[in-house]
Amino acid sequence: RSMNQNRYYWGVVIQLFADRCGYERHELHEALKWKFLRVEPEGRLATVKSTADLDTTEFTIYIDQCIRLAAEMGVVIPDAATVTDAIHD
Numbered sequence: 001r002s003m004n005q006n007r008y009y010w011g012v013v014i015q016l017f018a019d020r021c022g023y024e025r026h027e028l029h030e031a032l033k034w035k036f037l038r039v040e041p042e043g044r045l046a047t048v049k050s051t052a053d054l055d056t057t058e059f060t061i062y063i064d065q066c067i068r069l070a071a072e073m074g075v076v077i078p079d080a081a082t083v084t085d086a087i088h089d
Contacts (some may be wrong), residue, residue: 001051001059008080009051013066020075036065
């Protein structure tokens with residue numbers, strides 16, 4: 001994942017989603033990872049991937065999944081291109 005993706009994820013996606021839904025940032029991050037990054041190998045216990053291990057394409061897909069879920073819950077997350085100040089600070 002890129003630094004800009006990480007800044008956008010934590011500074012915009014997680015921050016807005018958590019604020020609107022009453023979660024702590026870390027708590028929401030863990031819940032989203034469990035929902036979208038859970039790995040359930042047959043015959044084994046489920047594990048959760050770390051976002052730090054995702055490449056830029058995988059992280060983009062993950063962020064998009066988080067934004068879609070937020071929208072389903074009535075939370076509007078602005079596109080990264082419209083919040084460049086937030087991701088470059």
